[in-house]
Amino acid sequence: ANKYLQDSIILMRKLLQKQLLASKKAAKKGAQVTEEKLKGLVYVNEEFDGWRARCLEILRRKFDQQTRSFAPDAEILG
Numbered sequence: 536a537n538k539y540l541q542d543s544i545i546l547m548r549k550l551l552q553k554q555l556l557a558s559k560k561a562a563k564k565g566a567q568v569t570e571e572k573l574k575g576l577v578y579v580n581e582e583f584d585g586w587r588a589r590c591l592e593i594l595r596r597k598f599d600q601q602t603r604s605f606a607p608d609a610e611i612l613g
Contacts, residue, residue: 540577547575 551573583591597606605611 543577 582588593611594605597611598604599606
């Protein structure tokens with residue numbers, strides 16, 4: 536989970552930088568640029584419901600802790 540969050544933060548920063556560069560180029564062409572503080576929101580759901588919960592339960596049962604791998608697709612889907 537930590538790696539995913541760190542990768543997401545890096546991606547958000549890259550996208551923000553790209554957006555800021557585009558807005559600076561637009562400002563040179565005469566468009567107005569506002570210097571507002573930007574905010575990002577990361578929502579973390581502690582529990583899933585419905586089909587998501589069912590899928591995660593199936594995957595949990597089909598995961599082998601010793602080999603750290605999942606069962607073959609046919610077994611999971613069957």
